[in-house]
Amino acid sequence: MRPILEVRNLSKRYRIARSxxxxxxxxxxxxxxxxxxxxxSTLWAxxxxxxxxxxxxxxxxxxxNGAGKSTLLKILSRIADPTSGEVDIYGRTxxxxxxxxxFHPDFTGRENVFLNGVMLxxxxxxxxxxxxxxxxxxxxxxxxxxxxxxxxxGMYVRLAFAVAVHFEPEILIxxxxxxxxxxxxxxxxxxxxxEIRRRGATVILVSHDLQSIKRFCDRVLLxxxxxxxxxxxxxxxxxxxxxxxxxxA
Amino acid sequence: MLERxxxxxxxxxxxxxxxxxxxxxxxxxxxxxxxxxKSLTEDFKEIWAQRELFLVFVWRDLKMRYKQSVxxxxxxxxxxxxxxxxxxxxxxxxxxxxxxxxxxxxxxxxGLLAWMFFSQAIAAxxxxxSTHGHLINYIYFPRLMLPLVNVCVRLVDxxxxxxxxxxxxxxxxxxxxxxxxxxxxxxxQLAVLAFGLSAFLARLHLKYRDVSSLxxxxxxxxxxxxxxxxxxxxxxxxxxxxxxxxxxxGVIENLRAALxxxxxxxxxxxxxxxxxxxxxxxxxxxxxxxxxxLADVF
Numbered sequence: 413m414r415p416i417l418e419v420r421n422l423s424k425r426y427r428i429a430r431s432x433x434x435x436x437x438x439x440x441x442x443x444x445x446x447x448x449x450x451x452x453s454t455l456w457a458x459x460x461x462x463x464x465x466x467x468x469x470x471x472x473x474x475x476x477n478g479a480g481k482s483t484l485l486k487i488l489s490r491i492a493d494p495t496s497g498e499v500d501i502y503g504r505t506x507x508x509x510x511x512x513x514x515f516h517p518d519f520t521g522r523e524n525v526f527l528n529g530v531m532l533x534x535x536x537x538x539x540x541x542x543x544x545x546x547x548x549x550x551x552x553x554x555x556x557x558x559x560x561x562x563x564x565x566g567m568y569v570r571l572a573f574a575v576a577v578h579f580e581p582e583i584l585i586x587x588x589x590x591x592x593x594x595x596x597x598x599x600x601x602x603x604x605x606x607e608i609r610r611r612g613a614t615v616i617l618v619s620h621d622l623q624s625i626k627r628f629c630d631r632v633l634l635x636x637x638x639x640x641x642x643x644x645x646x647x648x649x650x651x652x653x654x655x656x657x658x659x660x661a
Numbered sequence: 662m663l664e665r666x667x668x669x670x671x672x673x674x675x676x677x678x679x680x681x682x683x684x685x686x687x688x689x690x691x692x693x694x695x696x697x698x699k700s701l702t703e704d705f706k707e708i709w710a711q712r713e714l715f716l717v718f719v720w721r722d723l724k725m726r727y728k729q730s731v732x733x734x735x736x737x738x739x740x741x742x743x744x745x746x747x748x749x750x751x752x753x754x755x756x757x758x759x760x761x762x763x764x765x766x767x768x769x770x771x772g773l774l775a776w777m778f779f780s781q782a783i784a785a786x787x788x789x790x791s792t793h794g795h796l797i798n799y800i801y802f803p804r805l806m807l808p809l810v811n812v813c814v815r816l817v818d819x820x821x822x823x824x825x826x827x828x829x830x831x832x833x834x835x836x837x838x839x840x841x842x843x844x845x846x847x848x849x850q851l852a853v854l855a856f857g858l859s860a861f862l863a864r865l866h867l868k869y870r871d872v873s874s875l876x877x878x879x880x881x882x883x884x885x886x887x888x889x890x891x892x893x894x895x896x897x898x899x900x901x902x903x904x905x906x907x908x909x910x911g912v913i914e915n916l917r918a919a920l921x922x923x924x925x926x927x928x929x930x931x932x933x934x935x936x937x938x939x940x941x942x943x944x945x946x947x948x949x950x951x952x953x954x955l956a957d958v959f
Contacts, residue, residue, distance in 0.1 A: 414686055467686065490801040493696060500690035513799040516721065518728050530717040531800050 414502070415464035416614050417488075417583060422497035424458040424483050424638075457483040459638040460497070465583075467503075470615040472625040472646065474653045475635035481618045484635070485509060485587050488616065503614070506533050506581030511589050512572035517561035521552055521571055524560055528575045542578045549604070550574035570597060577604040584608065586617040602628065622650050699952070701945055704803040711802055718810040723817060737818040738825050741777050745770040748890045761892045763921050764833045767826075771920055772889035772913050774826055778819040779851045779909060780880045786811045786859025787866050787876055804952065808860040812852050819848055826920075835921070843919040847912050850937055854908060857941030860948045868951070888913050908933040908940065 458480045465471050473481040486492040488499060489507035514531040515524045525546055529539035539546075547553050550570040552563075560568060573589065584605075605628065609615060619625050625632060625646060632649040634642040636656060642649050654660045708715060727734055745766055752758040753765035760768035789807040790797070797804065823844070827837065866872040887909040896904045905911050911926070911933025918925045 416686060486798075487694060490692070490694060491798060494694060496696055498696075499692075499694035501692040501694070502686040502690055504691060507800070510795075510799055513795050516725065518725060519721075523724070527717060527721055530713050531796075533800075535713050536717070 413466055416467040416502045417465040417616075418500045419464070419484075419488075420462050420498050422458055422461045422484070422487065422499065423456065423495050424480075424487060424492065425495040426455045426457055427453075456638050458487075458494075461635075461638075461640045462497075463633060463640060463643055465614060465616065467582075467614055468609065468612055469631060470609060470617070470629045472629035472632045473616070473618045473635060474620075474622070474625060474632055474650065476657060479635035480638040481635050482509075482587055483638075485585055485616070485618055489585055501583065503582030504533070505583040505585055506579050507585040507587075508532065508576040508589050509585070509587040511576075512560075512568050515560055515568070515572065518559050520559055521547075521550075521556045521563070524571065525575055528572065529579065532576060532579045533581060534579050538579075546571075546574045546578050549578065549600070566594065566597075573597075573601055577601060577608070580608055580611070580613060582612075583614045583616065586615065586619075588618055588620065622653075626650060699803070699949065701805075701949070704805050707803045708806050708809065711806070714800075714802055715806060715810060718806065719813050719817075722810060722814045726814075734821065737821045741770060741773045741822050742825065744773050744777070748773070752890050758891045759895070761894060761917075761921075761923060763917070764835075767829055767833055767835065767921075768892075768917070769890050770826055770829055771917055772887075774819065774822050775848065775851060775913050775916055776884055776887060776889040776909065778815055778822075778848065779855050780884065781818075782812050782815040782852070782855035783859045783862065784876060784880065785815070786855065787862040787872060789859065790863040791866050791870075805860055805948070808856055808863055811859065812856045815855070816848070816852055823848075830920070837920070838922060840919045840922065844916055847916045847919065850934065851909070851912055853941055854937045857944035861944035861951075864948050864951045883907070883909070886910075905929045905932055906936065908936040 457478075461480070461484065473484065475481050483492065485507070486509070487494050488501075489505065489509060491507075491509070512528075514528040516527060519527060522543075525543060526536065526539050529542075529546075530536060534542075547556055550567070550573075552567050552571055555563065555567065560571070563571070576586075576589070602624070605615065615628075617625075617629070629646050631644065632642075632646045633640055634649050634653050634656070642652050651660070723734075726736075732739065748769045749766045753760070753769065758765070786808045789811045790804060793807055830837070862872060862876065886904070886907055893901070893904060893910060893914055905914075905926075905928075911929035911931075914926050915930045915933075917923060
């Protein structure tokens with residue numbers, strides 16, 4: 413079967429920019445000119461990464477901080493541009509790269525559901541149709557018309573996640589968002605995501621919660637220093653990761 | 662309108678989501694990610710594709726203003742009125758600046774309305790990227806959408822303030838002719854220029870935070886070289902050509918002609934339009950030239 417997502421030779425170089433004020437820009441000008449325009453240093457966050465994802469698969473990315481996982485998710489979400497290489501995606505994507513990032517503290521729960529739902533890629537009609545379900549899932553019906561700045565952190569997180577799991581794109585991209593809420597809410601989220609997958613959606617997720625990865629993913633990719641170093645069964649790749657970080661011998 | 666804008670334009674929404682989930686994969690990729698640079702036309706296509714997000718951003722900004730201050734949208738009217746009061750006292754009554762035979766308060770309000778729209782659109786637009794770093798790192802949308810949203814929100818302000826202008830004119834026994842139809846067109850010209858300049862300044866502001874310190878000074882000078890609170894007839898004939906190189910001067914002069922029935926200055930208008938187009942295009946070009954790694958800045 414043809415993959416739904418193809419990543420070929422993807423690389424990303426970050427320039428570490430330095431000057432932030434005009435004064436520095438002027439004082440550094442002579443140096444810049446003599447170095448032929450090179451400014452600061454560069455960092456390869458991703459180096460020549462290639463892999464495919466089939467439809468309906470759940471794929472987890474693991475690796476240490478700075479291994480390139482989040483950069484890869486940003487490129488797949490089109491938030492960052494690659495330096496070289498290409499990605500072809502044969503479906504609509506929806507990315508959740510932070511919990512509650514799109515929330516506005518002065519807005520009510522109801523308003524934030526609309527705001528965040530549309531930001532994630534839903535239409536207003538879709539949000540309206542799913543509004544009851546979202547509010548019920550988050551268990552905040554009583555506080556829908558309260559500004560979210562008065563919410564407890566638990567309520568905040570539940571509402572943010574409720575919006576995200578009711579958005580049903582063909583490819584769902586999640587960055588470190590499963591480690592939220594209490595145990596029972598997390599179970600509820602997993603059940604919802606299993607349901608999304610049964611309907612044929614593809615899921616790509618980054619997490620440091622290896623138990624969740626093992627439980628949910630069909631395949632795991634291990635990143636180290638911007639390189640894709642292993643791609644296979646969750647059990648064996650997670651063991652390689654644990655060896656890498658020195659957790660097991 | 663502030664309460665329920667989400668009811669608007671429902672029919673554009675529900676299209677893409679209806680297809681059965683397990684149909685064959687499309688032949689061509691839905692999304693192609695390549696290292697190439699973005700272009701203006703591509704970005705505008707994408708803004709159109711994401712018009713739901715655009716409307717929600719506008720709704721959010723309007724609503725936020727309404728929530729965060731007691732008078733809410735009332736400031737949109739009060740601010741130019743208070744400025745008009747101040748200039749009427751000092752320029753109209755004390756210094757006795759001429760106003761081409763129009764009651765000074767009406768004269769000043771019309772100029773201040775246009776100028777304050779322009780300057781506030783630029784001042785707020787300059788912050789539009791730097792204050793939304795969290796969103797730029799959170800969801801995908803063309804960055805150009807943020808300065809564009811800002812200008813649209815300000816257009817709502819200027820619409821409200823224009824109602825007050827008409828009321829003010831009626832209270833002085835002045836009427837409106839069909840020529841007043843040119844007024845919104847000239848405001849749109851200011852909007853285009855404000856959009857272009859603020860997009861460039863917003864990008865520059867990410868690199869040099871000094872921009873937000875320098876900008877108020879530049880805008881203050883710009884206001885006084887524009888015929889906001891005095892008529893361009895005060896400018897000597899030798900200086901007129903240079904004076905009208907300021908695109909705002911041609912706009913305000915002709916905006917008053919549209920409202921008050923004085924003759925249009927077509928050569929000033931033409932110069933103003935040409936300079937607006939050139940400045941806007943150069944600004945947008947600079948925006949793209951600087952925007953290669955925008956998400957990387959945050």
